[in-house]
Amino acid sequence: MLNMLSKQGIKTLAFVGLILVINLIIGTPSALAHHPLDGAIPSNFFEGFMSGLAHPIIGLDHFAFVIAVGLLAVLPNKLGLIIPSSFCVATAFGTAIHLASIDLPLPELIIAVSVLTIGIALALENAVNLVLIVVVTAIAGIFHGYAYGESIVGAEMTPLTAYLLGFVGIQLVISAIAFYLGSLISKKSAKKTSLRLRFCGFIICGIGLTFLSNTLLG
Numbered sequence: 001m002l003n004m005l006s007k008q009g010i011k012t013l014a015f016v017g018l019i020l021v022i023n024l025i026i027g028t029p030s031a032l033a034h035h036p037l038d039g040a041i042p043s044n045f046f047e048g049f050m051s052g053l054a055h056p057i058i059g060l061d062h063f064a065f066v067i068a069v070g071l072l073a074v075l076p077n078k079l080g081l082i083i084p085s086s087f088c089v090a091t092a093f094g095t096a097i098h099l100a101s102i103d104l105p106l107p108e109l110i111i112a113v114s115v116l117t118i119g120i121a122l123a124l125e126n127a128v129n130l131v132l133i134v135v136v137t138a139i140a141g142i143f144h145g146y147a148y149g150e151s152i153v154g155a156e157m158t159p160l161t162a163y164l165l166g167f168v169g170i171q172l173v174i175s176a177i178a179f180y181l182g183s184l185i186s187k188k189s190a191k192k193t194s195l196r197l198r199f200c201g202f203i204i205c206g207i208g209l210t211f212l213s214n215t216l217l218g
Contacts, residue, residue, distance in 0.1 A: 029062060041153075066084070067174060087144075091144050094149065097206060098148075107143050120201065
């Protein structure tokens, strides 16, 4: 009996913790979504790495998306971790596109729409189509990575490499934690899991709508 209570307590705490993290995203001022070095270009490995670690976190739209892809990976029966993996790889590709001076159309708008879209996908009751979600998250990842690239334009190779390692690594860690917590609560009841993940999806939708409104209305 004690063991059952312990397991249920862990699951409950994990779920509550996840909700608190997502709510912190909503409550944090959008002004924090700037370069962690206050606009300065990283000049060494340490600065590049720390900037890469910080950027997906202080950018609230990016942070919400990374959490969402981790939670979304819980829904498919097999190979769910392909979803966050494809996103993270695509962000590195998107940064490379920016560094190559290739312009992508309306990046802020598409990033906001991507957050809203993945929130809707998470809020849907039925399991997602794995192939479709992988394609959508990969395309979104290119635009998120394109936005990351703005902070590293002009940097030398060492801080640039560190920056890429930093933001790809932190995204993998965040999405893996979200996936683990989502999987943890899913073991108790499929019905309860669906409701909880859908609730997280609605929160992500709210974040996406907020950024979309700010982008459209200026």
